[in-house]
Amino acid sequence: MEKEVHDAVEASKPDDDTRWYDEATKTVNEREIQLSEAADMYGDLETAEDYGYVTRGLKSRHIQFIALGGTIGTGLFLGIGRAFTQAGPLSLLLGYTFTGIAVFAMMQCLGEMATWLPLPGAIPQFCARYVDGSMGFAVGWNNWYSCAITLCAEISAASVVIQFWNGAVDINVAAWISLIIVLVVALNIFAVSIYGEAEFCFASIKIITIVGLILFAFIIDLGGGPTHDRLGFRYWKNPGSMKQYIGTGSTGRFLGLFSTLVNAAFSYGGVETVAVAAGEAENPRKNIPKAVRRVFWRILFFYVIGSLAIGVLIPYNESRLLAAQKAEAPGGAASPWVIAIYRASVPVLPSIVNAVILTSATSSANAFLYTGSRYLYALAQNRQAPRFLLTCSKRGVPYYCIAVTASISLLTYLSCSAGSSTAFTWFQNLTTIAGLFTWASISIAYIKFHGALRAQGISRDTLVFKSWGQPYIAWFSLITWVIIIFFNGFYTFPSKTKSFDVNDFITAYVGIPIYFGLYAFWKVLKRTKWIKAEEADIQTGKAALDAADKHWPERVPRNWLERVWFIIA
Numbered sequence: 001m002e003k004e005v006h007d008a009v010e011a012s013k014p015d016d017d018t019r020w021y022d023e024a025t026k027t028v029n030e031r032e033i034q035l036s037e038a039a040d041m042y043g044d045l046e047t048a049e050d051y052g053y054v055t056r057g058l059k060s061r062h063i064q065f066i067a068l069g070g071t072i073g074t075g076l077f078l079g080i081g082r083a084f085t086q087a088g089p090l091s092l093l094l095g096y097t098f099t100g101i102a103v104f105a106m107m108q109c110l111g112e113m114a115t116w117l118p119l120p121g122a123i124p125q126f127c128a129r130y131v132d133g134s135m136g137f138a139v140g141w142n143n144w145y146s147c148a149i150t151l152c153a154e155i156s157a158a159s160v161v162i163q164f165w166n167g168a169v170d171i172n173v174a175a176w177i178s179l180i181i182v183l184v185v186a187l188n189i190f191a192v193s194i195y196g197e198a199e200f201c202f203a204s205i206k207i208i209t210i211v212g213l214i215l216f217a218f219i220i221d222l223g224g225g226p227t228h229d230r231l232g233f234r235y236w237k238n239p240g241s242m243k244q245y246i247g248t249g250s251t252g253r254f255l256g257l258f259s260t261l262v263n264a265a266f267s268y269g270g271v272e273t274v275a276v277a278a279g280e281a282e283n284p285r286k287n288i289p290k291a292v293r294r295v296f297w298r299i300l301f302f303y304v305i306g307s308l309a310i311g312v313l314i315p316y317n318e319s320r321l322l323a324a325q326k327a328e329a330p331g332g333a334a335s336p337w338v339i340a341i342y343r344a345s346v347p348v349l350p351s352i353v354n355a356v357i358l359t360s361a362t363s364s365a366n367a368f369l370y371t372g373s374r375y376l377y378a379l380a381q382n383r384q385a386p387r388f389l390l391t392c393s394k395r396g397v398p399y400y401c402i403a404v405t406a407s408i409s410l411l412t413y414l415s416c417s418a419g420s421s422t423a424f425t426w427f428q429n430l431t432t433i434a435g436l437f438t439w440a441s442i443s444i445a446y447i448k449f450h451g452a453l454r455a456q457g458i459s460r461d462t463l464v465f466k467s468w469g470q471p472y473i474a475w476f477s478l479i480t481w482v483i484i485i486f487f488n489g490f491y492t493f494p495s496k497t498k499s500f501d502v503n504d505f506i507t508a509y510v511g512i513p514i515y516f517g518l519y520a521f522w523k524v525l526k527r528t529k530w531i532k533a534e535e536a537d538i539q540t541g542k543a544a545l546d547a548a549d550k551h552w553p554e555r556v557p558r559n560w561l562e563r564v565w566f567i568i569a
Helices: 002-011 017-027 030-042 045-051 060-069 074-087 089-116 123-130 133-164 173-189 192-221 234-240 249-267 273-280 284-293 295-313 319-326 336-343 349-381 399-416 418-429 434-455 472-487 502-509 511-526 542-549 560-568
Strands: none
Touching: 030 045, 030 542, 060 192, 060 273, 060 284, 060 295, 060 349, 074 089, 074 249, 074 295, 074 319, 074 336, 074 349, 089 234, 089 249, 089 273, 089 284, 089 295, 089 434, 089 472, 123 133, 123 349, 123 434, 133 173, 133 349, 133 399, 133 434, 133 511, 173 192, 173 349, 173 399, 192 295, 192 336, 192 349, 234 295, 249 434, 249 472, 273 284, 273 349, 284 295, 284 542, 295 336, 319 336, 336 349, 349 399, 434 472, 434 511, 502 511
16 A cells, blocks of 8 residues: 555656655655555545545644643633632632643543544544444534534624624624634635644734733732732632632532532633644644643643632622623623723723633634534544545645534524524533533543553553553543533522522533433444454554654754744744
């Protein structure tokens, strides 16, 4: 097969051998690598040439910043405020810390699998190969649906955030929705490198902003603001560090803390995007481990320190924040960061933060269109979706997958009218815990992958990226996600202060029958079996990836500036 690929590439070379050599050196034999990977996956060169294959167009800096962008979303600017007012500053800090530890454990599992086999879409393929074809089907379609509907939600959020500025209020929201749909489709449809550049820019803006906000919090807390009022930890004393939620006393404080675990899990959503992009990353055996190893520090700095910063800037009973949440005010009006800026009497900054929130929502829409299309592509590779979805353009873009996923974004127009918005909200509710099922599936897939390596005589010491503490941290993350999934709707049950809420109960738990329904459907249809460790397919596609490793050039810094940049990206 390798000879067939080589001959096909030779036939496509220009006559000028010198020019071909220069171009091939520059592009790292991209065509040969692409054909080789496709032929290894599909089993023959003819199929590979018929469908085409995705290209490795995401550079190291793209991957590093996609990993960053996946953990900095509207949740850190907006969603975190609701957890704060519900549970208090200490509960918020502990909740984001505990969940961050579980996310880090899960990403260690995913990083090891994605480095062994950096495949497009990745997660459904890992589940189908190592666990059960039915799990691959369930997690793949569940993820695709979740990405498609969340794409709508992010487009809707961006169109609403624009209304923070008075000049945009009188413009029909459908115009903003159309503009954002066209933008995110354009960023995805031409080449994966364009998507990578867009996410690089979006992530840079978000990183600079959150670093600036943390520095702002530090300065204001020490009395460096216009009012020169040194805050310290006064709001941890009055109104308090842990707010009681639903119950009273220790029970109420515990439930408040637990509610932040649920919120934090949603805020961390998208952190797995780096593995979805592994199949289109240059030199994945080097760049994916590099991104995964930094997850801990990103979680610590952006989320843990960010939640601490919010807790010292404003009290959890801040009237303007509570009023904005109750009224579902647009954009930055409901952001604890913006409220803190208003309290510190710093002009202009609220509009800047709102612009970043708009950027964040647009970035999320861009990322969810990309990940949704790649999940669909992975399902087609698993033969769990129509084969025509495998078709790629000459630049390696699976345009049918993008078109099908993008078509769901038209549902966003339902949010324009009062009557239709109810149906749109119901669609959104179906995705509530889809991300948690994805993380649980990753943990299960890794436990099976770990067993398959041992059963097939492969030492983990030979792996390019060997995660530590395995398989114990995989079990820890799995147990964490199962607990959050089954108790995420605890607030819907009757208590001394409230009655049973049917709508909230459905919102919290409808994702469970959806996931297991998909699993059962494929189980009955295909009669799939739980895969034994010694029979797990951990090799298909690996030979071509191993051969491609030697083609990637070593990045050698030419000066101290490049040395610093290579450390960052």
